[in-house]
Amino acid sequence: MGSRPLNRTAPEHENQHVAATANPINRTGEPAVARERHHNEGQGRRLTAAFEALEAFPMLSATRDRVMDLFADGEPTTADLVRVVEGDLALTIAVMRMANRGETAGRRRADSAVRALEVLSSATVLALAQRARTYDFFERTAVWQNLPERFRLHGSATQRAAERIASAVDHDARDRLMVTAMMHDLGKLVLVHAYPGYPAQVHADARTPEERVARERRELGVDHAVVGGVIARRWGLPPVLAQVIESHHSAEATGEAAIIRLADMLAHYLLGAQVTPSELLSAARAVNLNADQLRRIMYELPMVVGSDRPRQIDPCPMSTREVDVLRRLARGMVYKQIASELGLSTSTVRTHLHNVYGKLGAMDRAQAVLIATERGWI
Secondary structure (H helix, E strand, C coil), X not given: CCECCCCCCCCCCCCCCCCECCCCECCCCCEHHHHHHHHHHHHHHHHHHHHHHHCCCCEEXXXXXXXXXXXHCCCCCHHHHHHHHHCCHHXXXXXXXXXXXXXXXXXXCCCCHHHHHHHCCHHHHHHXXXXXXXXXXXXXXXXXXXXXXXXXXXXXXXXXXXXXXXXXXCCCCHHHHHHHHHHCCHHHHHHHHHCCCCCHHHXXXXXXXXXXXXXXXXXXXXXXXXXXXXXXXXXXXXXXXXHHHHHCCCCXXXXXXXXXXXXXXXHHHHCCCCCCHHHHHHHHHHCCCCHXXXXXXXXXXXXXCCCCCCCCCCCCCCCHHHHHHHHHHHCCCCXXXXXXXXXXXXXXXXXXXXXXXXXXXXXXXXXXXXXXXXXXXX
């Protein structure tokens, strides 16, 4: 039966949902208003039960093994922990929820795994991994079937695409993109539990992302993106994350939501699923990419192992001025050119570089540039 779409202007909590459209009087003579209320109550119970089921979404057993391996030789680096957290949906959820739990007044909410690990201790991450339910591809349970593995593949592909897009358009919030890229389809896990016919019966013969979302809205009155935004708010995650998740299928999406929308399409393309060329071009234009740039990204993505611009995760030991000097040195500028551009004396430039070498443990300028570049500091 068809449904009205979820009211985006209503209060934002998990019981936001819509009533089914029906004829004014049914066969038993029950008024439409009463039937609508009953439908709302039933849908609310289904969604609430599905939210609770999501608490038990399993971590990949390989992820837990990797966390244990990191701690086997002592305290792991923040960068290593971030990479493991960002690579598993269940661990991403657990870390983000834990970091944003409780009173947030007076402190910035954690909107990325990097920020979350500034709030939490590494021991907390270890404890989360140790007590998590796990999933193994070769020992599946009846509850989640192969969803954990499917979400890992699609989430990782979306992350790769988002990083490549962010690099092309000079978007700086790359840490946050890694979390939203992994969590953007969160609502699908809720719908799987709330509606037994999801996704096979609901999506039916729909093939592209746009067609599937349209079917969800028509058959359920809501789509997985909006449901994902609802649960992100329920968990107390930063509003910016919820907004990106809930609008990543909107043709009017802008900013990070538009990047995730395009990245999601490219992930489907990357994994061999159908995408609509015109929609792909439209999504690219929304992030200011032209057709030639999009073609280049589509060609390069299957071969991309990591980003072409390292992310800064570990704290940078250099001052802002030292970074400015080293960046110019990396471009091939000599002391005199650097001094002229920054309004410094040549001796001051030389002093800054001497300090840089000491802080980075570098023997010369080439090694300093290499270290700083690998760690994303320049």
